[in-house]
Amino acid sequence: MKTNLTTYKVMMLVTIFFVSFTSCTKDLDITPQDDQTLLGEDFFANETSYKELLAGVYANLSLTGINGPESSNIIGLDAGTSQFGRTLLYLQTLAADQIIWSYENDGGVAGIQRNNWTDQNPLILGMFSRAHATVAFANNFLRETTxxxxDSRNVSSDVRADIVTYRAEARLLRAMSYYYLIDLFGQANFVTEEDQVNSIPKAANRAELFTYVEAELKAIEADLLDAKTNEHGRADKAVAAMILAKLYLNAEVYIGEAKYDECVVELNKIINAGYSLAPDYLLNFTADNDTNAATNEIIFPLVSDGTIVQNYGPTTVLVNGSVGSLEANGAPLGVGAGGWGGAIRLRKQFVQLFDGGVFLQDTRNNIISGSRSIDILDISNKDQGYVIEKFSNAKSTGGFGSDQTFVDTDFPLFRFADVYLMYAEAHLRGATNTSEVNALTYINNLRIRANNPETITSAELNLDFILDERARELHLEAHRRQDLIRFGKFTGGSYNWTWKGNGTNGISLPSHLDLYPIPSASLATSPNLQQNLGY
Incomplete structure (x- = not known):
């Protein structure tokens, strides 16, 4: 069990908040009605209620309901298709060139990994709905803390001082949700605390959302705590800088404008904040990554705990899913020996990124080949395709997490290694406030940390290398689809991978698949949304 879960223990106290959300969710999507406040004034009699209410906003990133891991507070969606981190993992990673999920009868999986999804896919609806739920929770918090x-509740001056920071964090979480909606869908229902409850929200497009998220994160920076000074699992200035850096790195995709200098400004804030790489790459993915040296690398985690915060989130999926059908290697990973019976296998193109002797001892290479074939000709055949051990429910100090199904391992949503990679990419894309020396040093720091015997030279540092190195460093961390789109390799036929477009060897994808469709259920309840082109 985790030793520093103050915020997330509080989450479990916020049942009133979750009940209020469930009771007013009448549609499959998050509607304006979901943004109302059903908490009575007696809830605020104790001044700790404000921190509890903020914890409810954070809770939406890990939990799906209040009645255990199987419950969902979004009517019409189960816990497996509506957990924030899991749906993000599926939409960013399963849709790309790294993994295959064996069980295609799981809701929405086949459509995502074969790139033939429709606007009725439950995973797409789950992500769209969960992101809007965070917006709703944040708006609710902000309305209750004006x-x-x-004044009307005679809140003490000490608590009011804390609430300044709480409000900034709620605004950050709202902005982060809109950032993901920009990336995945290109539009969203746009609602803030200033909108009248139950009003019909307007739809905001990519450019409008981009401008809002940028302005919002800049506006709250002074009110956030300094980097690395907040409680575990809570956001700070470094998280705001990371979201802005991501926004700017992808600005050419989002709004057709290059903003690489702006990206580097934010990256330098993080670089100068005292973060460093964990001495061992795999420390970032263990059951104690909230207390080991990874705490100096992980900028913002999605908290997981086998006892307190049980959920079918990304790390539970990745650890149980990494147990091979032939290997039955669950015991050393800290889950049941059989895990989920070969749920995750690797697409050939990802495996080939580790070809060559320099990757034999690279600590990022945790691929298991055994007697397996590299090709996956039949997705249902769990014995085809290599498997991987990256995430683990084992502790770096020995022993395992508190449960053999629901892992203690936090999911590193933002990690310092990515800052180095983003800096080098921004440099290559024309940022004027970078240096080649720094870019090369940062990339080679990653290689040295990974025990790779081959550092690279300036001549080898190019965008193709960066794309491949991002996959080697950040695989299974919900970045790949975004990366491939930014490099022009997700749609079209310049780069094909196993089962891309439902072809065994991959086929070209039409460009409209660079965005997911607006779920049909969301269109039915949000009259100002319009379906994305091509769907």
């Missing part, structure tokens, strides 16, 4: 509300 100066007028605090």
């Amino acid at each position: 100066s007028e509300k605090l």
Whole structure:
């Protein structure tokens, strides 16, 4: 069990918040009605309620309901298709060139990994809905913490000072949700605390959302705690800088404008904040990555805990899914020996990124080949394709997590290694406030940490290398689809991978698949949304 879960223990107290959300969710999507406040004034009699209410906003990133891991507070969606980190993992990673999920009868999986999804895919609906739920929770928190509300409740000056930071964190989580909606869908229902409850929200497009997220994150920076000074699992200035850096790195995709200098400004804030690489790559993915040296590398985690925060989130999926059908290697990973019976296998193109002797001892190479074939000709055949051990429910100090199904391992949503990779990419894309020396040093720091005997030279540092190195460093961390789109390799036929477009060896994808469709259920309840082109 984790030793530093103050915020997330509080989450479990926020049942009123979750009940209020469930009771007013009448559609498959997050509607304006979901943004109302059903908490009575007696809830705020104790001034700790404000931190509890903030914890409810964070809780939506890990939990799906209040009645255990199987429950969902979004009517019409189960826990497996509506957990934030899991749906993000599927839409960013399963849709790309790294992994295959064996069980295609799982809701929405076949459509995502074969790139033939429709607007009725439950995983797409789950991500769209869960992101809007965070917006709703954040708006609710902000409405309950206005100066007028605090005055009427005679809130003490000490708590009011804390609430300044709480409000900044709620705004950050709302902005982060809109960032993911920009990336995945290109539009969203746009609602803030200033909108009247139950009003019909307007639809905001990519450019409008980009401008909002950028302005919002800049506006709250001074009110956030300094990097690495907040409680585990809570956001700070480095998280805001990371979201902005991601926004700017992808700006050419989102709004057709290059913003690489702006990206580097934010990256330098993080670089100068005292973060460093963990001495061992795999420390980032163990059951104690909230207390080991990875705490100096992980900028923002999605918290997981086998006892307190049980959920079918990304790390539970990745650890149980990494147990091979032939290997039955679950015991050393800290889950049942059989795990989920060969759920995850690797697409050939990802495996080939580790070809060559320099990757034999590279600690990022945790691929298991055994007697397996590299090709996956039949997705249902769990014995085809290599498997991988990256995430683990084992502790770096020995022993295992508190449960053999629901892991203690936090998911590193943002990690310092990515800052180095983004800096080098921004440099290659024309940022004027970078240096080649720094870019090369940062990339080679990753190689040295990974025990790779081959550092690279300036002549070898190019965009193709960066794309491949991002896959080697950040695989299974919900970045790959975004990366491939930014490099022009997700749609079209310049780069094909196993089962891309439902072809055994991959086929060209039409360009409209660079965005997911707006779920049909969301269109039915949000009259201002319009379906994305091509769907």
